[in-house]
Amino acid sequence: MGRILTYGELATQARSQLESHYPPGEARAMVRIIFERVKGYSPTDMAVKSDEQVSDFIADKVGSVVHRLLADEPIQYIFGVADFYGMEFKVSPDVLIPRPETTELVDIIVDENSGRKDLTVMDLCTGSGCIACALARNLPFSRVSAVDNSDGALAVAQANNRALSTGVSISKADVLHLPAKEGQFDIIVSNPPYIAESEKAAMEANVLDHEPHTALFVPDSDPLLFYKAIAEFAKASLKPDGVLYLEINPLYVSELRAMLASTGFTDIAISRDNSGRERFATARP
Numbered sequence: 001m002g003r004i005l006t007y008g009e010l011a012t013q014a015r016s017q018l019e020s021h022y023p024p025g026e027a028r029a030m031v032r033i034i035f036e037r038v039k040g041y042s043p044t045d046m047a048v049k050s051d052e053q054v055s056d057f058i059a060d061k062v063g064s065v066v067h068r069l070l071a072d073e074p075i076q077y078i079f080g081v082a083d084f085y086g087m088e089f090k091v092s093p094d095v096l097i098p099r100p101e102t103t104e105l106v107d108i109i110v111d112e113n114s115g116r117k118d119l120t121v122m123d124l125c126t127g128s129g130c131i132a133c134a135l136a137r138n139l140p141f142s143r144v145s146a147v148d149n150s151d152g153a154l155a156v157a158q159a160n161n162r163a164l165s166t167g168v169s170i171s172k173a174d175v176l177h178l179p180a181k182e183g184q185f186d187i188i189v190s191n192p193p194y195i196a197e198s199e200k201a202a203m204e205a206n207v208l209d210h211e212p213h214t215a216l217f218v219p220d221s222d223p224l225l226f227y228k229a230i231a232e233f234a235k236a237s238l239k240p241d242g243v244l245y246l247e248i249n250p251l252y253v254s255e256l257r258a259m260l261a262s263t264g265f266t267d268i269a270i271s272r273d274n275s276g277r278e279r280f281a282t283a284r285p
Contacts, residue, residue: 008050010059011035014066021070030075034065037079072205085134089160094152095128096215101273102191105247105280106134108271109189112243112282116186117141122237124175124190124230127215129157129168131189136166147173150214176229180236188234191247192226193218199251223252224259231263231283238285246281253278 005013011031018027035041038061041049054062068078076082076097082089084098085106091097113119119142123132126146136144146168148154154172161168175192198220200208207216218225227246234244244265248256253270260268265283273279 004053004056005059006051007035007041007046007054010054010062011046011050014062017066018069030069033075033079034062037081038062038065072209074206074210077210082128082130084128084130085138087133087137087164089128089130089133090156090163091128092152092156093210094150094212095156096211098128098130101275101279102131102247104273105189105191105245106131106138108280108282109135109187109245110138113139113187119143119186120184120239121145121187121189122181122185123147123168124178124188124233125192125215125226126157126170127153127191129160129170131191132157132168132170133160133164133166135187135189136168137164143169145169145171147171147175147178149174150212153212153215175226175233178229178233180233182236183239185234185237186239186242187245188230188238188242189245190226190230192230194223194226194247194249194252196220196223196249196251223249224255227256228259228263231260231265234283235264235285240285242285244281244283244285246283248279248281250277250279253281256281 015027015031018030032043035046039058065078074097076091077093080090082091082097085103117140119139121135121142121144123146126132126148129146132144132146136142157170161170193216195216197217257268260283265285267284269282270278271280
C-alpha cells in the first residue's frame with residue numbers, strides 16, 4: 001500500500017503528469033479546476049490545506065480525471081460544465097464547448113445594443129444555448145428564441161435555460177430549411193458549423209475525438225452551406241433596422257462577404273477576435 005499523499009503532493013503529482021501532455025499554464029489551470037470540482041477547494045483552500053492528508057477516495061477521483069485528460073477528453077465534458085459569460089453551462093458531447101471567441105461575439109451584440117430594450121432575438125444552431133441565454137441575461141427585457149436540429153443539443157439547451165432562468169424559447173428546427181418569419185427579429189445571431197472537412201488534419205485531438213462533428217464540419221465543396229441558408233432566412237425575417245451577427249471561418253471571409261451582398265445585405269462589416277483573426281460578421285438587410 002502506497003504512502004498517503006497530502007493535498008499539496010497530490011496537486012504536484014497531477015500537475016507533473018499533465019505537463020507531460022499539456023503546456024505548463026494549461027496543466028496548472030486543469031489542476032485548479034480538478035480540485036474545485038472534486039473537492040470544492042479554491043486555490044486559497046489548497047494553500048491552507050496543503051499539508052493535510054488526502055483520502056483514497058479523493059486520490060482515486062483525481063487520478064481518474066488526470067487519466068481521462070491524458071487521453072485528450074476535454075475537462076468540460078469530464079465534469080459536465082463550462083463557464084461562459086459569467087454563467088455556468090451544462091455541456092455534454094452532444095454540444096460544442098463554448099469558446100472564448102463566442103464570448104467576444106456576445107460582447108459585440110451586447111455593446112451595440114446596450115441602450116435598446118424589448119428586442120426580439122433569434123439564435124440559430126444554438127447548441128448548449130450559451131449565446132441565447134447570455135443575450136437573454138444581458139439585453140434588457142429581450143425576447144430570445146433559439147433553434148437547433150439535434151435532440152441531444154436541445155435537451156442540454158433546455159436544461160441550461162431552466163437552470164439559469166433565462167426564459168429563452170427553444171425549439172427544434174433545421175436551419176437549412178427554416179421558414180421565414182417576415183420582419184419579426186431585431187437580431188439574428190448564429191455560430192453555425194463552419195470548419196471545412198480538409199481542416200481536420202490540423203485540429204487538436206481533444207476537439208476532433210470528442211466534440212460533435214455535426215456541429216463543427218461542413219463539406220469542402222460547400223463551406224458556406226449554413227451561412228447561405230441563414231442569410232436567406234435573415235433577409236426575410238429581420239426588421240428593416242435589424243442586424244445579422246455571425247461567427248465565421250477566417251478562411252472564407254471574401255466568399256462570405258460576396259454571398260451576403262448577393263443576398264441583399266448592406267453595411268457588411270468583418271471584425272477580428274482577440275487573436276487577430278477575422279472571426280465575426282455583421283450585416284444589415
